[in-house]
Amino acid sequence: MAEKCPACGSCGMPMEKPEDYALGDVTRPYCRYCTDARGELLPFEQVLETNVGFYVESQGVTRAAAISMARAMLADMPAWRGRH
Amino acid sequence: MQAVTRQEQKVVTRDRLVNAAMALFARKGIMNTTTADVAKSVRMSHGVVFLHFPTRDDLVVAVIDEFGRRLSAEFRQAFERDLGLRAVLHAHLRVLAELEPFYARLVTEAPMLPPKVRSTLMLLHAAVSYELFVALERERKAGRARKIERPLLFNTWIGLVHHYLVNRDLFATGNSVIAEQGDALVNHFMTLVKP
Numbered sequence: 538m539a540e541k542c543p544a545c546g547s548c549g550m551p552m553e554k555p556e557d558y559a560l561g562d563v564t565r566p567y568c569r570y571c572t573d574a575r576g577e578l579l580p581f582e583q584v585l586e587t588n589v590g591f592y593v594e595s596q597g598v599t600r601a602a603a604i605s606m607a608r609a610m611l612a613d614m615p616a617w618r619g620r621h
Numbered sequence: 622m623q624a625v626t627r628q629e630q631k632v633v634t635r636d637r638l639v640n641a642a643m644a645l646f647a648r649k650g651i652m653n654t655t656t657a658d659v660a661k662s663v664r665m666s667h668g669v670v671f672l673h674f675p676t677r678d679d680l681v682v683a684v685i686d687e688f689g690r691r692l693s694a695e696f697r698q699a700f701e702r703d704l705g706l707r708a709v710l711h712a713h714l715r716v717l718a719e720l721e722p723f724y725a726r727l728v729t730e731a732p733m734l735p736p737k738v739r740s741t742l743m744l745l746h747a748a749v750s751y752e753l754f755v756a757l758e759r760e761r762k763a764g765r766a767r768k769i770e771r772p773l774l775f776n777t778w779i780g781l782v783h784h785y786l787v788n789r790d791l792f793a794t795g796n797s798v799i800a801e802q803g804d805a806l807v808n809h810f811m812t813l814v815k816p
Contacts, residue, residue, distance in 0.1 A: 542690075549744065551693065592743055595750035597772025606743055609736030 547571035547584055547616040567616065581617060635673050637663055639687055642680045647722035651681055651730050678738050684723065685741045689748065692716045696752045706756040706766065706814065710778070710807045713749060717782070718799035725786040750775035757814060766814040777813065781806055 542553045545568035552558050552568055559565040559572035567576075571584050578584075588607035592598055598606075611617045625633075641663045645654045656677050660670045674680040695712035702708075717724055731739055753774055760766035769777075785806065789798035 549741075551689070553693070591747055594771065595747035596743065596775060597770075598743075606736055606740040610740035610744065613737060 545571055545614075547578060547611070547614055548588060549610060549614055571616075578616060581611070581620065584617075585611060631673075634665075634669065635683075638665075638670060638673055638680070639683050642674075643684045643687070643720065643723045646681070646684065646726055650726055651677075652733060656680065678735055681727075681734070681738045682741045685727070685738070685745060688716065688720055688724065689745050691719065692745065692748065696748075699752075699756075703759070706753070706760050707807060707811055709752050709756040710810060711803075713752075714782070714799050714803045714807070717786070718797055718803065721786070721789075721797055721799055725789055728783050729787050746775065746779065749779070753778060760814070761816075764816065767816045769814060774814075778810055781810065 542551050544551050546566040548568060548571050550557070550568045550570065552563075555561045555563050557568055559567050559569055559576040561569075562576065565572075565576060567578055570587055571579055573579055585604070585607055588611065589600065589603040592603035592606060593600060612620070638659060642654070642659045645658055645662055649658070654677065656670045656674065657667050659680065660667045670680075674683060692713070695716050696709065699708040699712045727734075727742065731742060750771060754771045757766050757769060757774055761768060785792050785798050785802055792798045793801045795801060
């Protein structure tokens with residue numbers, strides 16, 4: 538198996554380099570996209586919006602489909618598990 | 622001999638389960654495979670599988686993640702050596718060829734799979750889309766490619782590749798349609814992006 542790297546506990550993005558982590562700190566559980574300038578986790582709606590944009594921009598899917606897919610992905614992440 | 626720690630054993634077991642699941646998904650189909658089938662194939666108790674992967678979806682996601690890791694390593698090499706769009710396309714196909722029987726099942730069954738699994742596949746596609754676009758832009762700046770919007774660039778490539786994969790029995794005489802048709806697909810795509 539290929540070498541595994543940690544994934545963001547909020548969006549699941551693989552964090553391969555220090556700059557992928559919040560504040561470039563490899564001990565942090567979340568990536569730079571899911572955190573603010575102080576390294577704190579952003580609100581759910583903001584993280585969702587980033588992921589929706591990611592799907593729409595990369596594959597041209599509808600916004601409604603992107604929201605549904607992104608919600609399904611985030612629902613299982615440690616940061617958002619159990620959130621209704 | 623060094624003693625194997627509990628953590629190392631856990632990783633070994635997890636890898637065995639992921640490999641076994643990948644083989645079963647390829648052979649029987651994803652929706653036709655249960656976590657009990659996976660447990661049986663590696664002669665482990667169902668409880669062990671459950672401990673690592675509570676649902677079949679978790680197993681499918683783990684297999685897709687493994688695919689993503691291999692892809693990411695191949696792309697990194699192509700990117701660091703600035704090998705261009707053709708090399709990125711070949712890097713993508715190399716990883717697809719390694720996992721072809723599983724991947725062909727995945728894309729065939731994708732519309733029927735739960736959103737969590739489809740979403741994981743879409744994340745993988747987003748990474749491919751990014752690599753293709755960055756490579757195309759480099760080619761474009763060097764006058765070797767024309768401007769193409771990112772989603773259509775990706776969808777044209779993936780549509781072509783997936784069509785051959787889903788119908789691999791029609792396009793390949795042997796076990797791998799990528800091995801037999803991959804070069805032709807890359808050549809065709811490179812013609813499409815020319816200025």
